[in-house]
Amino acid sequence: MAKLALLAVIASLVGAVSCEFPVYAGYGFPRPNPNLPYRFRPPVYYPPASPAPGLRVGYYTHMGRCPQAEKIVREVVEKATAGEKAGLIRLFFHDCFVQGCDGSVLLSGADTERTAFPNLSLRGFEVIDAAKAALEKACPGVVSCADVVAFAGRDASYSLSSGRINYRVPAGRYDGKVSRAADTFQNLPPPFGxxxxxxxxxxxxxxxxxxxxxxxxxxxxxxxxxxxxxxxxxxxxxxxxxxxxxxxxxxxxxxxxxxxxxxxxxxxxxxxxxxxxxxxxxxxxxxxxxxxxxxxxxxxxxxxxxxxxxxxxxxxxxxxxxxxxxxxxxxxxxxGYIGVKTSAEGEIRNTCAFINKP
Ligand code: HEM
Missing domain, CATH: 1.10.420.10 (Peroxidase, domain 2)
Incomplete structure (x- = not known):
């Protein structure tokens, strides 16, 4: 016990020394110089790239928007294969890094993100489509595709980690209307990096x-x-x-x-x-x-x-x-906070692969 207590004291001291203080960062913020040895580098706290425009845990339960939304997604993801679940976790990453977490990776068509080389091997689209179809039946026009991707990434993580990873997803994202293949290379880190x-x-x-x-x-x-x-x-x-x-x-x-x-x-x-x-x-x-x-x-x-x-x-x-x-x-x-869109910037798509008709 005494040893444990001593360890805890040492640990809290170490924690205090390396504790991070806020420095606001975002696009264009000067980054820590990676050439300096760690001990000379100022600790940097990176807040979300853009302030969260009203994301909240339980967003669809709130005001009765669509209380069963997360359950519907979970049930669809549970039925997916392990490979599709892996694909869903990667899909969330690729969605968020390009144009923000706005479902832009799901859009079909010439020169969309989906057609770019890093995205050709993405999987799980059919799981997202199935979840969205079920959601449209239950609560038409309410749940964004961007949120479906975020929920599905969480549910896949939960399943593949046998429940060890389990977190609440702040939601309320809107779907973007822009998806460009060229954006993927600039924003997704390459494997040779x-x-x-x-x-x-x-x-x-x-x-x-x-x-x-x-x-x-x-x-x-x-x-x-x-x-x-x-x-x-x-x-x-x-x-x-x-x-x-x-x-x-x-x-x-x-x-x-x-x-x-x-x-x-x-x-x-x-x-x-x-x-x-x-x-x-x-x-x-x-x-x-x-x-x-x-x-x-x-x-x-x-x-x-x-x-x-x-x-x-x-x-x-x-x-x-x-x-x-x-x-x-x-x-x-x-x-999940990267580049989140508000209702002024986005929409709730009817079908995840296409923006709504005017
Ligand atoms: C650190 C930078 C990263 C690089 C360079 C990178 C690169 C890659 C590449 C090249 C693949 C294989 C694609 C293929 O040939 O099929 C891959 C697969 C995968 N990545 Fe990453 N990745 C990165 C970060 C992440 C992050 C942040 C996540 C999610 C949190 C993620 C999740 C996955 C998953 C789950 C797969 C397997 C997908 C499947 O089986 O369909 N990666 N990644």
Whole structure:
């Protein structure tokens, strides 16, 4: 007990020293200089990229808008396959990073986001359409597609984590009317990106480097096309982040059949949203350079070790593998605030793939 108490005191001191103070950030805010060692970098708090225009937990229950909305989405998502569920989590990320969380990724048509290369492998659209169809029957014209994506991302996380990840989703987003393929490349971090690039692209959305490390844990589920990591094969000699030899050999064989072949992101627990990802990062059993580069700064490596359970505490927090669930929940909520649209800027689409007819 005495030892525990001592640890708690030390932890609270560490927490106090590294505590973050608010510095307002957003688009164009000067970012922390990634070339400076961590101890010289001012701690930065990144609030949502734009102020939340009236998002609230229980939005559809409030004033009887559509009290069964979240239940309807949950029931549809529960029936989806594990692959579709992985796709739904990624769909939420790709929606929020391009034009904000406004359902723009769902729009069909020439040169929409959906047609851009990073989005060609997205899955889960049919789950969103099924949920939206059920919602339109129950409460026509009330629930936005952007909110359906946010609810579905939460429900998929809940299911793939066996209930360990469970959070309340602030809702009330409106659907956007603009979707451009060209926007995807500027806004979605590429798999070959290094730590500086990925950190900067998250910062541009009001998300911190910690958020990035936490959310990358979603790479403990789902799949990737071989076309997403050609830079990693064969593994670069003398590189501290090169892919682990056995995995590289195996993927070289598998991917020789064509770049459209898909492989698992986490061969050990492919359908479990869990902290296996962080162990994989440390042993270089990860597909992308963006994953592997998390070990290239002491700050991100420390967090990876903490979540993997290799460090007993970090910055006043204990039990990294459990803490990761909570941090993932918080980061998903935070991501859900990016570029949210109001009724003045958006609409409630009738069908998620098309904007409403005037
Ligand atoms: C850190 C920057 C990130 C990069 C560079 C990145 C890149 C990628 C790439 C290239 C794929 C494989 C696509 C394919 O070839 O099929 C992928 C899959 C996936 N990503 Fe990310 N991602 C990042 C962050 C995230 C975040 C923040 C989330 C969600 C919170 C996420 C969730 C997923 C999921 C679930 C899959 C598997 C999808 C499926 O099986 O259909 N990723 N990611």
């Amino acid at each position: 290094d730590l500086n690039l990925t950190t900067a692209m998250f910062a541009a959305k009001g998300l911190s480097q910690d958020d990035m490390v936490v959310l990358s844990g979603a790479h403990s589920i789902g799949r990737s096309g071989c076309s997403s990591f050609p830079d990693r094969l064969p593994p670069a000699a003398n590189s501290s982040t090169a892919m682990e030899t056995k995995l590289a050999q195996q993927l070289t064989r598998t991917c020789s059949a064509g770049s459209s072949i898909n492989v698992l992101q986490d061969a050990l627990t492919p359908d479990k949203l869990d902290i296996q990802y962080y162990t994989n990062v440390l042993s270089r059993n990860v597909l992308f350079n963006s994953d592997a580069s998390l070990t290239t700064s002491s700050e991100t490596e420390g967090l990876v070790e903490f979540y993997a359970g290799k460090r007993p505490f970090l910055r006043g927090k204990f039990l990294g593998p459990i803490q990761w669930n909570h941090d993932f929940e918080d980061a998903m909520v935070k991501m």
